[in-house]
Amino acid sequence: xxxxxxxxxxxxxxxxxxxxxxxxxxxxxxxxxxxxxxxxxxxxxxxxxxxxxxxxxxxxxxxxxxxxxxxxxxxxxxxxxxxxxxxxxxxxxxxxxxxxxxxxxxxxxxxx
Numbered sequence: 336x337x338x339x340x341x342x343x344x345x346x347x348x349x350x351x352x353x354x355x356x357x358x359x360x361x362x363x364x365x366x367x368x369x370x371x372x373x374x375x376x377x378x379x380x381x382x383x384x385x386x387x388x389x390x391x392x393x394x395x396x397x398x399x400x401x402x403x404x405x406x407x408x409x410x411x412x413x414x415x416x417x418x419x420x421x422x423x424x425x426x427x428x429x430x431x432x433x434x435x436x437x438x439x440x441x442x443x444x445x446x447x
Contacts, residue, residue: 341441341442342441342442343431343433343439343440343441343442344363344439344440344441344442345433345437345438345439346361346363346368346370346379346430346437346438346439346440347359347361347370347437347438348436348437348438349372349377349432349436349437349438350436352370352371352372352377352438353372354372356373356395356396356397357371357393357394357395357396358370358371358372358391358392358393358394358396358401359371359392360382360390360391360392360393361382361392362382363440363442364442366381366382367381367382367383367390367392368380368381368382368392368428368440369381369382369390369391369392369394369401369425370392370430370438371392371396371401371412373396373399373412377430377431377432377438378412378413378427378430379427379428379429379430379438379440380401380410380412380415380425380426380427380428381415381425381426381427381428382425383425384403384405384406384408384410384425385423385424385425386403386405386406386408386423387405387406389403389404389405389406390404391403391404391410391425396412397409399411399412399413400412400418408421408423410424410425413427414427415427428440428441428442429441
């Protein structure tokens with residue numbers, strides 16, 4: 336699917352994102368997302384840890400990775416790859432901040 340077949344969807348106002356290394360757990364069209372503001376950049380990951388289903392948006396950022404709040408698994412904020420050398424990873428979603436200061440994520444089009 337090309338970017339042209341996707342649409343930008345509003346998630347949260349940028350000023351509602353914490354700046355203390357924590358994030359927000361949000362839901363979009365039935366999918367959990369983890370939204371972070373890290374080093375001035377918005378990062379949006381799939382919001383569920385593949386280990387035991389913890390919400391990654393409730394995790395804490397350290398060294399460019401989010402730490403799962405349940406058992407400490409780590410996922411890179413840029414690639415979604417495991418920082419622990421495991422095969423499991425989480426999806427990374429393209430995000431931007433609109434001119435009005437709202438975080439938007441690139442989402443697939445709605446079904447007809």
